[in-house]
Amino acid sequence: MTIAYRNITKTFPDGTTALDRFDLAFEPGEFVVLLGPSGCGKSTACRILAGLETPTSGSVEVGGVDITHTPPRARGMSMVFQSYALYPHKTVFENIAYPLQVRRTPRPEIDRAVKEMAAMLQIERLLARRPRQLSGGEAQRVAVARALVWRPQICLMDEPLSNLDALLRLKTRIELKRLHAELQKTFVFVTHDQEEALSLGTRIAVLNRGAIVQFGTPHEIYHQPATRFVAEFIGKPAANTIEGRIEGEEFRAGELVVSLAGRHPAALVVDGPVVLGIRPEAVEVHGEPEPGTVAMTVQVVDPVPPDTILSLICGTVTLLARLQRLPDGVRAGSIVHVRFPEAALMWFAAEGGKRLD
Amino acid sequence: MGPRRRLTHRVVEESVRVSHRPPQRRLLRLAARLGEVLADRGMGPAFLLPAVLLLFIILVGPFFYTIFLGFTDLSYSTPGHDGNFVGLANYRRLLADDPVFWHSVATTLRFVASSVSIEMVLGFGLALVLAAQVRRPRAVMPLLLVPMMLAPVAVGLLWKLVLQGEFGMVSYYLRKLGLIAEDTSLLGDSHLALATMVMVDIWQWTPFVTLVSLAGLLGLPRPPFEAAMMDGAGRVRIFFDITLPLMRPLLAMVLLLRTIDAFKEFDKVFLMTGGGPGISTELLSIYVYRVNFRNWDLGYGAVCAFMVYLVVLILCKLFYNALGQAGGSKPT
Amino acid sequence: MSRGWRGAGKAVVLAAIVIGLVPYLWMFLTSFKSRVDALADTPRWVFSPTLEPYREVFLHKDYLPLVWNSVIIAVGSTILSLVLGVPAAYAFARLSFKRKEDLFFFFLTTRMAPAISVVVPMFVLFNHLGLVDTRSAVIFAHSTFNLSLVVWMMRGFFADIPAEIDEAAMLDGHTRAGAFLRVILPLTAPGVAATAVLCFILSWNEFLYAFILAAFESRTLTVGIPGLVTPHGTLWGQVAAVAVVATLPILLFTALVQKHLVRGLTFGAVKG
Numbered sequence: 001m002t003i004a005y006r007n008i009t010k011t012f013p014d015g016t017t018a019l020d021r022f023d024l025a026f027e028p029g030e031f032v033v034l035l036g037p038s039g040c041g042k043s044t045a046c047r048i049l050a051g052l053e054t055p056t057s058g059s060v061e062v063g064g065v066d067i068t069h070t071p072p073r074a075r076g077m078s079m080v081f082q083s084y085a086l087y088p089h090k091t092v093f094e095n096i097a098y099p100l101q102v103r104r105t106p107r108p109e110i111d112r113a114v115k116e117m118a119a120m121l122q123i124e125r126l127l128a129r130r131p132r133q134l135s136g137g138e139a140q141r142v143a144v145a146r147a148l149v150w151r152p153q154i155c156l157m158d159e160p161l162s163n164l165d166a167l168l169r170l171k172t173r174i175e176l177k178r179l180h181a182e183l184q185k186t187f188v189f190v191t192h193d194q195e196e197a198l199s200l201g202t203r204i205a206v207l208n209r210g211a212i213v214q215f216g217t218p219h220e221i222y223h224q225p226a227t228r229f230v231a232e233f234i235g236k237p238a239a240n241t242i243e244g245r246i247e248g249e250e251f252r253a254g255e256l257v258v259s260l261a262g263r264h265p266a267a268l269v270v271d272g273p274v275v276l277g278i279r280p281e282a283v284e285v286h287g288e289p290e291p292g293t294v295a296m297t298v299q300v301v302d303p304v305p306p307d308t309i310l311s312l313i314c315g316t317v318t319l320l321a322r323l324q325r326l327p328d329g330v331r332a333g334s335i336v337h338v339r340f341p342e343a344a345l346m347w348f349a350a351e352g353g354k355r356l357d
Numbered sequence: 358m359g360p361r362r363r364l365t366h367r368v369v370e371e372s373v374r375v376s377h378r379p380p381q382r383r384l385l386r387l388a389a390r391l392g393e394v395l396a397d398r399g400m401g402p403a404f405l406l407p408a409v410l411l412l413f414i415i416l417v418g419p420f421f422y423t424i425f426l427g428f429t430d431l432s433y434s435t436p437g438h439d440g441n442f443v444g445l446a447n448y449r450r451l452l453a454d455d456p457v458f459w460h461s462v463a464t465t466l467r468f469v470a471s472s473v474s475i476e477m478v479l480g481f482g483l484a485l486v487l488a489a490q491v492r493r494p495r496a497v498m499p500l501l502l503v504p505m506m507l508a509p510v511a512v513g514l515l516w517k518l519v520l521q522g523e524f525g526m527v528s529y530y531l532r533k534l535g536l537i538a539e540d541t542s543l544l545g546d547s548h549l550a551l552a553t554m555v556m557v558d559i560w561q562w563t564p565f566v567t568l569v570s571l572a573g574l575l576g577l578p579r580p581p582f583e584a585a586m587m588d589g590a591g592r593v594r595i596f597f598d599i600t601l602p603l604m605r606p607l608l609a610m611v612l613l614l615r616t617i618d619a620f621k622e623f624d625k626v627f628l629m630t631g632g633g634p635g636i637s638t639e640l641l642s643i644y645v646y647r648v649n650f651r652n653w654d655l656g657y658g659a660v661c662a663f664m665v666y667l668v669v670l671i672l673c674k675l676f677y678n679a680l681g682q683a684g685g686s687k688p689t
Numbered sequence: 690m691s692r693g694w695r696g697a698g699k700a701v702v703l704a705a706i707v708i709g710l711v712p713y714l715w716m717f718l719t720s721f722k723s724r725v726d727a728l729a730d731t732p733r734w735v736f737s738p739t740l741e742p743y744r745e746v747f748l749h750k751d752y753l754p755l756v757w758n759s760v761i762i763a764v765g766s767t768i769l770s771l772v773l774g775v776p777a778a779y780a781f782a783r784l785s786f787k788r789k790e791d792l793f794f795f796f797l798t799t800r801m802a803p804a805i806s807v808v809v810p811m812f813v814l815f816n817h818l819g820l821v822d823t824r825s826a827v828i829f830a831h832s833t834f835n836l837s838l839v840v841w842m843m844r845g846f847f848a849d850i851p852a853e854i855d856e857a858a859m860l861d862g863h864t865r866a867g868a869f870l871r872v873i874l875p876l877t878a879p880g881v882a883a884t885a886v887l888c889f890i891l892s893w894n895e896f897l898y899a900f901i902l903a904a905f906e907s908r909t910l911t912v913g914i915p916g917l918v919t920p921h922g923t924l925w926g927q928v929a930a931v932a933v934v935a936t937l938p939i940l941l942f943t944a945l946v947q948k949h950l951v952r953g954l955t956f957g958a959v960k961g
Contacts, residue, residue, distance in 0.1 A: 401786060423806065
């Protein structure tokens, strides 16, 4: 029952290409996240799976069956919209009941299912209200309830948390994880928030400009980014990337010189332009000079309790470092001594950004 | 000193410099201050009063005058009836002694019911077709609007021309298609005239219903429709469960608007048949016209006119409520 | 969507357009027909056109002044309604005061007031004042509905502009009235234009008030139409010519105002 996008291309009448040879497959029961910046095509991919858009070329399959031209109502999928899309003229109860009503479920069964769903999402007291009387968070839960009440095999969610405030977003995220575990259905979740993606997904598909850049578990995406783009998109703050050249045993980027004595992997292009990547939390910052460190000046000290983020500069190169403990006396303007541990280094091609190591 | 006061202060300083006379200074400053206050706080009354005043003089005054007239026997055609007070005589005559008035009421009700109901169905249906089947419906609308933009009198003239017994274009083709008999005159037959009038009204005003319905349909939010598709609903289901309920407030408002206007119908009927043949097409407004401006029975005519006003006023209140439901320009 | 249905839909729309336009087209053609062509037994779609009806009615029958009357009255009524109505609309949009809703409803009733009910006392009053058969009488009469149209329509346009812009203008040094005149009004210029055109159209097309209050010297084109339709024979070419002149300009104006037509006709309920 694999769900698959096979070589999907989607161009719109105005000429924009939303998806370009988009190819993705996943198994039922997964919580798949489509992650990417705005305009990357993630919403379009979701809508094509739903049947609300048809691809210009390529096909969509479920369990080997081509469903590219099947109407939405015959696909066994439901959707939670970013704007919730509740029926303004129906009560909350009627909203949630609608998919069951359409499928001619008997009245007592509808009653039971709606109440059960409402209890699961803690919105029982809202059942008699109308959408315009609900807050954002409440409306969102109603939308989720409506999407899950008839137990579809696949539930699609198009940026459902984007319109909620930060606190609510966090709370609802946890609820969605719980629901997924309880109902054991396939969830496909679209978001631009990488933190959300890492938290929710069993596997994450990172998109850029209509194509999948990497598809893997949160761990893989975080620790083994396939391209520079992924490294720069994931993380809070995201990974540092420094453009420079390898010359002999050194990596040079302007005034910044990192000694590579006996360290670089064989696949690296020797003596050529390359991009060095390192995550802020992997950067070691010392107050005193130590062997293998480079001197850098602190520009900004940004406290994010319990950690501290330092914005460092050396010549034209800027870096972010995330420290659990700030060395004594370090303030804006101080000189610190930075080491880039070998194990945390990531190397990307100067052209195209593909991971080299 | 705030920016506003700086402005007026400068104006005052200028005028003072020009005037050269110290005693004037205080007066000018006062005048400037007064102007400023008026321009600020006096805005409400100053802006509203002229309009309200004009309407009071043109409408409200005459309205009360109508009520007053209704208690007199004023008539330009009967000597001695110069407006003497006659109490409720006119009202008694209306309620007990004027079958023609009540006939015109019945005729008007039949006219309104038939034309408005058919216009709503045809107009909304056409809007649905436009919204669903035509790529750029708004580009097509101007072509459809012509009938409703013509002066109603001209509409009457137009149809009188094409429905002429002998050489009217439409009568000719209707006869050729076998839809009417050789010797029927649509406007000259007391059994057919009112139906013909209804048909002309439908021709004239269906575009209005189409125009407004289309605007409403195109303004409906998309997400609930997509949600319904995901929830499993087919096209027919979506129409009855989503489209119609969401369109209901607007359709109610259009219905009331057409009802009020159809109730007041005068121009084209006046020109086409003048109320005839006999009184088969004598709508209320035509009857009131006849009483007031043919018979010049102005006292009694005022009562008739007042009755029409009353009905419209009630419909107006209903319309105002429907407008609020449909999201109209009600003050917040 | 299946091809068949699409075709049927387009056919329906086409039929509606044809049904709407053909009768008007016929009248238009009739206005260029000689008497023989106009009264022919079988409808003549092909004929040799002549300007005779136009010449006859506008020059020989002296109907040209009617056009002038229509213009004066329509323009006059529009200006009067705008000058009084626009500020009133602004007040409704920006201020809140007691009974605001009731006052707004009052404006609605004036727009809906049945002409036949209003014109009776109006006629008697104007008769006393010696204003019968003057253009001013009709201008005032038309302001009953035009003034309210302006208030309702402009209120919507003003409400569309956020109040913050007024406030910014006042912080920049304007008085409230100044903010209105110098900042807000220019912003709503397209709305004012559309409202003005709609007022013109409604006044131009109006019949009853003009008929009762100005039946001779100050008659408008619309009033002139029934005069040519008599029981003992109507000169169809000529009366069609009058009707064409009475309607064609309006059709052109409609194209100008089409965008705001829906808003004006539905009292702002639908923005179109």
